Amino acid sequence: MNGHCNVKVNDTVEEFHRNNSFSDLLIDSKKSVVHRKHETSRKKDEDQSRLPALEAAYTSILRELGEDTDRQGLLRTPLRAAKAMQFLTKGYHETIEDILNNAIFDEDHDEMVIVKNIDVFSLCEHHLVPFFGKVHIGYIPNKKVVGLSKLARIVEIFSRRLQVQERLTKQIAVGISEALQPKGVAVVIEASHMCMVMRGVQKMNSRTVTSTMLGVYLEDPKTREEFLTLSRSA
Amino acid sequence: MNGHCNVKVNDTVEEFHCNNSFSDLLIDSKKSVVHRKHETSRKKDEDQSRLPALEAAYTSILRELGEDTDRQGLLRTPLRAAKAMQFLTKGYHETIEDILNNAIFDEDHDEMVIVKNIDVFSLCEHHLVPFFGKVHIGYIPNKKVVGLSKLARIVEIFSRRLQVQERLTKQIAVGISEALQPKGVAVVIEASHMCMVMRGVQKMNSRTVTSSMLGVYLEDPKTREEFLTLSRSA
Numbered sequence: 476m477n478g479h480c481n482v483k484v485n486d487t488v489e490e491f492h493r494n495n496s497f498s499d500l501l502i503d504s505k506k507s508v509v510h511r512k513h514e515t516s517r518k519k520d521e522d523q524s525r526l527p528a529l530e531a532a533y534t535s536i537l538r539e540l541g542e543d544t545d546r547q548g549l550l551r552t553p554l555r556a557a558k559a560m561q562f563l564t565k566g567y568h569e570t571i572e573d574i575l576n577n578a579i580f581d582e583d584h585d586e587m588v589i590v591k592n593i594d595v596f597s598l599c600e601h602h603l604v605p606f607f608g609k610v611h612i613g614y615i616p617n618k619k620v621v622g623l624s625k626l627a628r629i630v631e632i633f634s635r636r637l638q639v640q641e642r643l644t645k646q647i648a649v650g651i652s653e654a655l656q657p658k659g660v661a662v663v664i665e666a667s668h669m670c671m672v673m674r675g676v677q678k679m680n681s682r683t684v685t686s687t688m689l690g691v692y693l694e695d696p697k698t699r700e701e702f703l704t705l706s707r708s709a
Numbered sequence: 710m711n712g713h714c715n716v717k718v719n720d721t722v723e724e725f726h727c728n729n730s731f732s733d734l735l736i737d738s739k740k741s742v743v744h745r746k747h748e749t750s751r752k753k754d755e756d757q758s759r760l761p762a763l764e765a766a767y768t769s770i771l772r773e774l775g776e777d778t779d780r781q782g783l784l785r786t787p788l789r790a791a792k793a794m795q796f797l798t799k800g801y802h803e804t805i806e807d808i809l810n811n812a813i814f815d816e817d818h819d820e821m822v823i824v825k826n827i828d829v830f831s832l833c834e835h836h837l838v839p840f841f842g843k844v845h846i847g848y849i850p851n852k853k854v855v856g857l858s859k860l861a862r863i864v865e866i867f868s869r870r871l872q873v874q875e876r877l878t879k880q881i882a883v884g885i886s887e888a889l890q891p892k893g894v895a896v897v898i899e900a901s902h903m904c905m906v907m908r909g910v911q912k913m914n915s916r917t918v919t920s921s922m923l924g925v926y927l928e929d930p931k932t933r934e935e936f937l938t939l940s941r942s943a
Contacts, residue, residue: 525773532766532773533837539759539766540798542871548834549871556837562908564774596907600782603767603790605839605903637776637783669839673830674796 519568522561529557563598563605566635571650574632578622579655587698589613590626591706599670600637608666608682611706614651615658615691615698626651640666640685648687659690661702753802756795763791797832797839800869805884808866812856813889821932823847824860825940833904834871842900842916845940848885849892849925849932860885874900874919882921893924895936 533553537544544550591611599606612626633646648662663686671681692699767787771778778784825845833840846860867880882896897920905915926933 521775528773529770532769535766536763536794537871539762540794540871541755541801542798548873552835552837552871555835559836559838559904559908560770560774564776567775594913596903601786601789602793603786604793605907607907637771637774637786639782669830670793673839673841674793679828 519565525561526554526557529560530554533557562635563596564636566632569632569635571629571632571654574628575621575625575654578625579619580621581618582616582620583618584616584620585618585658587613587615587702587705588620588623589702589705590623593627593630595630595634595643595664595666597634597636597638597640597643597666599668600639602670602674603637604669604673606638606640606666606668606670606683608664610647611661611663611702612647612651613661613692613702613706614655617656617658619655619657621651621655629654640664640668640683644685644687648689652689657690659688659692659694659698661689661692661699662687663703663706753799759795760788760791763794764788767791796869797830798870800866803866803869805863805866805888808862809855809859809888812859813853814855815852816850816854817852818850818854819852819892821847821849821936821939822854822857823936823939824857827861827864829864829868829877829898829900831868831870831872831874831877831900833902834873836904836908837871838903838907840872840874840900840902840904840917842898844881845895845897846881846885847895847926847936847940848889851890851892853889853891855885855889863888874898874902874917878919878921882923886923891924893922893926893928893932895923895926895933896921897937897940 530553533556534544537549537552542549544553589611590613591609593610593612594607595610596605596607598604610630612630614626629650630647633643633650644662644664648660651657651662652660663684665682665684667682671677672679688699692702764787767790768778771783771786776783778787823845824847825843827844827846828841829844830839830841832838844864846864848860863884864881867877867884878896878898881898882894885891885896886894897918899916899918901916905911906913922933926936
C-alpha cells in the first residue's frame with residue numbers, strides 16, 4: 476500500500492523529473508499517488524471488526540514480555556493499544572479528494588505561499604516506534620489556491636501511516652502537486668526518530684531533515700532559497 | 710510485576726510514611742521494592758526464545774491494520790519491532806543490586822547532592838505508546854554517597870518497563886532510599902506523553918509533572934524548596 480511512489484504529474488514537472496533521472500516517477504498509471512493497489516484493504520467501517528484480532532495480538536505481546544495481563548493497569552491495555560494503533564494508521568483510509576472538500580479557489584496570485592511549523596507525527600515502518608517533527612510546505616499557485624488547513628490535512632493523510640521519512644516527504648509534495656497543479660511545490664520535514672533516540676544508538680538530539688522540490692523549486696535556485704529562508708526564520 | 714509499590718524502608722522514612730497515610734507502603738515483606746512476585750517471569754536469556762511469538766503477534770497486527778507484510782519495507786519489521794519492544798522493557802530483568810556494582814562510598818558529606826536533567830524514556834502501560842522527559846534527583850547522604858551515574862542507571866531500571874509516571878517516580882525514589890538509606894530523597898519527573906500528543910486530545914505542549922519526596926524532603930519545607938530551586942535553574 477505504501478511501497479513506492481508512483482506519480483503522474485503535470486508536464487512541466489515531468490520534464491524536470493526526466494532531466495533529473497527520476498524516470499521511475501513517470502510510470503504511466505491512471506491512478507494518482509494516493510491510490511495504491513492495497514488502498515481498498517483498509518476501510519473505516521472494517522476497523523471495528525478487526526479489533527478482536529488486534530487485541531489478541533497485543534495480549535500475546537504483553538505476556539511474551541513477561542508482564543501480568545491480569546493486573547489492574549493492563550486489563551484493558553490490549554483494547555486501548557489496538558485502538559491507538561488504528562488511530563495512528565488512519566491515513567490508510569483517507570484520500571486527498573475526500574479532505575480537500577472543494578476548498579480550491581480561483582485567485583490571481585502567483586507568489587509563494589508557505590505554511591510552516593506543521594506538527595507531524597508518524598510511525599517508523601521498521602520498528603513501529605513514533606517519529607515526529609515539523610513540516611514546512613511552500614507552493615506557488617497557478618491561478619488556484621487551496622484552503623491553508625488543507626495542506627495540514629494532506630500531511631495528516633500521509634503521516635498517519637507506517638512510514639519512512641523520505642517517502643512521507645515525497646508523498647506530501649506529490650499529493651499537493653496533483654491536487655493543485657501549481658507552478659512548484661516544496662516540502663521540508665525535520666523530525667526526531669524515537670527508534671534512534673529511545674533505543675539503538677540513543678542519540679537524543681539527532682534530527683533527520685528531508686526535502687522534496689518540484690517544479691520551479693527544483694528548477695530555480697533562487698526560488699528554492701527564498702523558500703528555505705522564509706521557512707526557517709524563527 | 711509492576712502492580713503496586715510494596716516497600717520496606719528504613720525507620721525514619723517509615724515513620725513519615727505512617728504519618729502521611731502511606732500505610733500501603735508498609736506491607737511487611739522480606740522482598741525489596743524491586744522484587745515483585747513476577748520478577749522471575751522475565752529472564753534475559755529467555756528473550757531470544759520469546760522472539761518467535763512476538764514476531765507472530767506483530768505480523769498479525771500489521772495485517773489487521775491493512776498493510777502488506779510482503780512489501781520490502783515491512784519484511785523484517787515484526788522481528789525489529791519485537792526486539793525494539795524487548796529493549797524498551799528490559800528493565801524487568803535488571804535489579805538495583807546488579808547495577809550498583811558496589812559503587813557506594815563512605816564519605817563524610819551530608820549536604821544535598823542533585824543530578825538533574827536525566828533523560829528518561831518509558832512506555833505508557835495503557836496505550837503502549839512512549840512518554841519521555843527529564844528526571845531530577847536529589848538526595849542527602851547519610852555518610853554514604855553513590856556513584857552519580859548509578860542514579861541514572863536506577864532511572865533506567867524502572868523506566869524501561871510498562872509504566873505509569875506516578876509509579877515510576879515513586880519506584881525511583883524508593884529504590885534509591887533502599888540502596889543508600891539516605892536522610893532524604895527527592896525525585897521530580899517532567900514528561901511529555903505521546904498518548905496525549907499523538908492521539909486522543911492531541912495537546913502538543915502538555916507536560917506532566919510528578920514528584921516523590923522522602924525523608925527530610927518530606928519533613929522540611931526549606932530543604933524541599935532548595936531542591937526544587939536548584940533542580941529547576943537553567
